[in-house]
Amino acid sequence: MDTMTLWHISGWEFAALAVAALLVGFSKTAVSGANTVSLAIFAAVLPARASTGILLPVLIAGDVLAVLTYRRHAHWPTLWRLFPAVAAGVVVGTVYLMWADDAQVRTSIGAILLLMAAVTVWRRRREGERESDPDEIRTRTGRIKARSYGVLGGFTTMVANAGGPVMAMYLLSAGFRKLGFLGTSAFFFLIVNVSKVPFSVGLGLIDARSLLLDAALVAFVVPGAVIGKWAVHRIDQRLFEQLVIAATVIGGVQLLLT
Numbered sequence: 739m740d741t742m743t744l745w746h747i748s749g750w751e752f753a754a755l756a757v758a759a760l761l762v763g764f765s766k767t768a769v770s771g772a773n774t775v776s777l778a779i780f781a782a783v784l785p786a787r788a789s790t791g792i793l794l795p796v797l798i799a800g801d802v803l804a805v806l807t808y809r810r811h812a813h814w815p816t817l818w819r820l821f822p823a824v825a826a827g828v829v830v831g832t833v834y835l836m837w838a839d840d841a842q843v844r845t846s847i848g849a850i851l852l853l854m855a856a857v858t859v860w861r862r863r864r865e866g867e868r869e870s871d872p873d874e875i876r877t878r879t880g881r882i883k884a885r886s887y888g889v890l891g892g893f894t895t896m897v898a899n900a901g902g903p904v905m906a907m908y909l910l911s912a913g914f915r916k917l918g919f920l921g922t923s924a925f926f927f928l929i930v931n932v933s934k935v936p937f938s939v940g941l942g943l944i945d946a947r948s949l950l951l952d953a954a955l956v957a958f959v960v961p962g963a964v965i966g967k968w969a970v971h972r973i974d975q976r977l978f979e980q981l982v983i984a985a986t987v988i989g990g991v992q993l994l995l996t
Contacts, residue, residue: 827892
């Protein structure tokens, strides 16, 4: 029995997944957080828990394209600060998935995303036009913030592939400009998503049949990434930040209402 038959996917359902895959490519090279729409589409078409395993390889394909596009703009001090906390969050998320049902997962992630968006908007209004510096992670406050967002990012990316908006809020609050944001995010999610594969296989979320569906969907990630690369150079910094926050809020609301 092949994957298409296993999931009883109709032509319209496959078309919806293809659009979601295209959005993954776009989000990885243009507006991080937009792939929360993809998450919602996958969860609507496929069984909610299984959808996270099928979406993961599609995300990794987008991460590879983003790294190839923005590899020179990554800020590695930020990445090294985040990884230990993210690893802890992934472990917590794995344990959570062992007992949480789909409704609990969606509600938890939706609430976290809306909270992060609200905190980011509040911070930016309080600080006005003052620019933060990514190197401020070396301060005590910066380290605490990196660890907090890192744990939340690891948790959300493990349980629902929804770590993008959490990390987007962190990178915005840390003062990253557009290309630095995209380069740092690209390497971060490539490393984190690849590290999640053994956990997802162990939980039964990835198998040979799910990979057959992934093979068909990855082809749609490429044009999405190309469109994103074209669009990002036509979006100014302020609009970029507004789009990232808007995508985060939309994703959070979707998870709470579905």
